[in-house]
Amino acid sequence: MxxxxxxxxxxxxxxxxxxxxxxxxxxxxxxxxxxxxxxxxxxxxxxxxxxxxxxxxxxxxxxxxxxxxxxxxxxxxxxxxxxxxxxxxxxxxxxxxxxxxxxxxxxxxxxxxxxxxxxxxxxxxxxxxxxxxxxxxxxxxxxxxxxxxxxxxxxxxxxxxxxxxxxxxxxxxxxxxxxxxxxxxxxxxxxxxxxxxxxxxxxxxxxxxxxxxxxxxxxxxxxxxxxxxxxxxxxxxxxxxxxxxxxxxxxxxxxxxxxxxxxxxxxxxxxxxxxxxxxxxxxxxxxxxxxxxxxxxxxxxxxxxxxxxxxxxxEADSVQSAAALVKGWRSFAVADVVRESDGVRSFYLEPADGAGVAPHVPGQFISLRVPAWADEGVAPQIRSYTISDAPNGRQYRISVKRDGVVSAWLHQHLAPGALVELMGPGGEFTFEEGTQRPVVMLSAGIGITPMIAMLNGLLVNGSRTRHKHPIWFVHGARSRSEHAFAAHLDALAAGHNNLHLHTRYSSQDGHIDMVMLKELLPFDDYDFYLCGPAAFMQAMYDGLRKLNVADARIRFEAFGPASLRRDAGRVAKQAVTEPASGPVEIRFERSGVDATWDGKHSSLLELAEASGVEAPSGCRSGLCGSCAAGLAGGDVSYTRSCGTEPEAGQVLLCSVVPRAGSGALTLAL
Structure with a gap:
């Protein structure tokens, strides 16, 4: 103008x-x-x-x-x-x-x-x-x-x-x-x-x-x-x-x-x-x-x-004070429990220790430490869950699908008034502030949670939007009854002209695939956000790369079992100071497994999993400390600044690779 x-x-x-x-x-x-x-x-x-x-x-x-x-x-x-x-x-x-x-x-x-x-x-x-x-x-x-x-x-x-x-x-x-x-x-x-x-x-x-x-x-x-x-x-x-x-x-x-x-x-x-x-x-x-x-x-x-x-x-002063507490475990009380769909419940968590809630950016997660319950023969567990709403300065909301031992325990035991321990928030899967490109959010199943948090942060006050460009939200679920937040999404789309909502129910129409995306999306230069089961994310990532979508334009949720293999070009970009440039022999001592590090994995945790070694993990971003393992020989290089300091002689598997010149590594796994 x-x-x-x-x-x-x-x-x-x-x-x-x-x-x-x-x-x-x-x-x-x-x-x-x-x-x-x-x-x-x-x-x-x-x-x-x-x-x-x-x-x-x-x-x-x-x-x-x-x-x-x-x-x-x-x-x-x-x-x-x-x-x-x-x-x-x-x-x-x-x-x-x-x-x-x-x-x-x-x-x-x-x-x-x-x-x-x-x-x-x-x-x-x-x-x-x-x-x-x-x-x-x-x-x-x-x-x-x-x-x-x-x-x-x-x-x-x-x-x-x-x-x-x-x-x-x-x-x-x-x-x-x-x-x-x-x-x-x-x-x-x-x-x-x-x-x-x-x-x-x-x-x-x-x-x-x-x-x-x-x-x-x-x-x-x-x-x-x-x-x-x-x-x-x-x-x-x-x-x-x-x-x-x-x-x-x-x-x-x-x-x-x-x-x-x-x-x-x-x-x-x-x-x-x-x-x-x-x-x-x-x-x-x-x-x-x-x-x-x-x-x-x-x-x-x-x-x-x-x-x-x-x-x-x-509240803001309390939030600011609580920012210093993200690296330690804190007690939170369950304020409310809301059914979102078949199998998914939202838990509203408020500080029980008198301090505030630490600030978070939509898309980040918290880690919960679930106590042992001897009558069921289950040891203490740590799991990470996306905060499924934008910040409100008073509480966190996590939305959990009942799928596994820990989530079943949460559904069974977490009622209003119950206490849980949590750490965080943390994570790097957040919306790129200031982007001038249209956005495509792709999710499946419970992978909807970070997308809901981002949308709630972007689309506000009935009709206002913090992102003036089109937002295409494509979600896959088995059926309407298993589609969490369906009514909420319908209300958002009704109030915001820049939100284009598309849902595919696999029981009726099959899964989201690249054919659907090519038919749905106008030709444009998009930013993509992915979250969902491992197979879904890998298929979406590989399909987008084959369409020549730049690797840097594809963001994805990085914790939990849905780890994603980026292409070789991305691995090179993520190389850290003094990583090993050649093959490194890795010995997983307790499991009796030998493997070779060749740079195709982003961390020793991924190498362990690919080698069939049972390795503990939680946030997969260096925050919760659940992947700490003893280093019995050799040396490592960290790929990120971590929120948890491991004990002497231990390393955080999710955030390390072999250091150049370290020789063979021996891990106590």
Whole structure:
């Protein structure tokens, strides 16, 4: 898009480019009009309050609320809004609104969660009527708006008290700490900002505690998934000054803050806060509190549905602290058990040790340590299970198919209140952030679990998507009754136009194969994600490679028995520092088996399994430590940084290969 013709200025376009949505947002420019549709005009005229952003004489943005009787806003034509009063005593914008000044406006109705935006320029203030010429008009979705009903404030005869300070008081900090809503004004008045030049005011909502008071002059707030216009973020990128408005809906206080903002793009705090795309840190420069200024009071809020999958700072701090605990075994309690299909149950696990849940990325897994149960003659076992949901900051969910001794024990013994030990999360099978390619997810059976977690992380809030390109999800199951999460997937596909859902039931149509994929997928350059039984994954991998799909474009779940043999080119790419370049003789001492390492296996664990040696394993990624084995002779090289440190004289079979020059190896297996 030509920046001069765009309604977005350079700062907004830069952030759209950074997060990979600029091309898609070019089409959204059509929704930003230079006039108000009839329904917007009618909506504004029905409101008894209106949110406004403007600059003071020093160029500082302020956010405020104009309030009066319904009808104080009039739209004489599609490009004009008139405000007959509404400015409250002590407002920091008193005396600052004059002809030629730019303003941003937001009409919001909490009871219907409806909101519409206008930006423009003041053309006159004659006879106390503020007339605004509209330059931009567009609707906003109802995300994060809390339902509240207003009523007239009691007339107690008290004059409004205005408190001014350079930092937050204890009362200010308490109001912000419990807030579920605030408003932010920002501006870009640069001469080269084109059609995007002006002031903006926006709404922010979340669970109580979503804004953290770091100290008496610093706040930190998350930025959740929005409309991808990035009006506020784009303004702050070019001009960091902003104005915040917090409202005490019970007392009618208005807390105005003049701040400077910084954008936090990454880091542990961002990773720990569920739902946050970025963080904004606000440095407070001036505080104006109008005590009891508003002529309204509001009922208790009914939270917006979108906030349920977002965090607050209490949880985020707990998650961040728990990140240091991923390498040790911890006690978790079963909070709930849900049947997902014939043979599959989901177990919701919450910390029982008083600490938080460590952060995870959709697609990662945890390892469970199942105790021995003597009456059934079973020794202690370690098994790894994918976390089958996106992070929520409070619990993990694993979804287990009853297929084997350990899974049968979980189905039989894990009821709400039961305790289990787990380690992690870990694993590298995650969605490639920022990819601009369409995606194909291929799964079979219980291999659906990482795909569900990824989809739940990408497709949010009813219709929003963090991946703007097509997602093709192809899943195989025996039958509908054995298809876990079928109803959930149907709901996702109904709400997200970029999700294309295809299922094949083997009892009716046979298995997923390359013929089906070639018929289904349009010609394009895809990223592929695989998870399922070993034979399925190998067939998909081999078939894609024969179609000249680059090895680097094929990702797969790497733990459990469904290990996959990559082609020789990939093995060479994964060669580590100082691996053995020639044949190495391997002696599995306890089993009495001799084998030769020739570089065709990715680890000594794979060589042991291929040689018929019974070798313990769990996560297969160096996290759980269950594959530790004694090294009686020779030396090894690690292929990755592992989350578990084996005991002296032991190595983690899943993560080692013979080291160059080590000579023959002897393993105590």
């Amino acid at each position: 030509n920046a001069a013709a765009s309604p977005f200025h350079a700062g907004e376009l830069a952030i759209q480019e950074r997060v990979g949505v600029r091309e898609q947002m070019a089409g959204a420019a059509a929704f930003i009009r230079d006039h108000m549709p009839a329904q917007h005009r009618e909506f504004f005229q029905s409101l008894p309050f209106f949110f406004l952003g403007a600059l003071d004489a020093a160029g500082q943005p302020w956010a405020t609320m104009l309030a009066a009787d319904a009808g104080f806003i009039v739209s004489p034509d599609a490009r004009t809004l008139d405000f007959n009063g509404g400015m409250l005593p002590g407002d920091p914008l008193q005396g600052q609104l004059h002809a030629g000044a730019h303003v941003g406006g937001l009409g919001l109705e909490p009871t219907t969660r409806r909101r519409n935006r206008v930006n423009g320029e003041i053309v006159s203030t004659d006879n106390g009527v503020l007339r605004i010429a509209i330059t931009q008009s567009f609707g906003n979705c109802p995300q994060y708006i809390q339902h509240r009903q207003h009523s007239p404030a009691p007339d107690d005869g008290h004059a409004v008290q205005v408190l001014r300070a350079g930092k937050l008081s204890d009362a200010d900090r308490a109001l912000i700490a419990r807030a579920d809503t605030f408003f932010i004004a920002s501006a870009n008045m640069a001469s080269d900002a084109g059609r995007g030049r002006g002031v903006d005011v926006s709404h922010r909502g979340g669970r109580p505690g979503f804004v953290r008071v770091d100290d008496d002059q610093t706040l930190t707030s998350p930025e959740f998934v929005g409309n991808y216009f990035f009006n506020t973020m784009g303004n702050l990128l070019t001009s960091p000054r902003a104005g915040l408005l917090f409202i005490d809906f019970e007392s009618g206080d208005m807390l105005h803050l003049a701040v400077e903002a910084e954008i936090i793009w990454d880091g542990p705090q961002l990773q720990a806060f569920v739902g946050a795309e970025k963080l904004l840190r606000f440095h407070v420069r001036e505080v104006v509190r109008n005590v009891g200024a508003l002529p309204f009071r509001w009922t208790a809020p009914q939270p917006a549905m979108q906030v349920a999958r977002t965090g607050n700072w209490t």
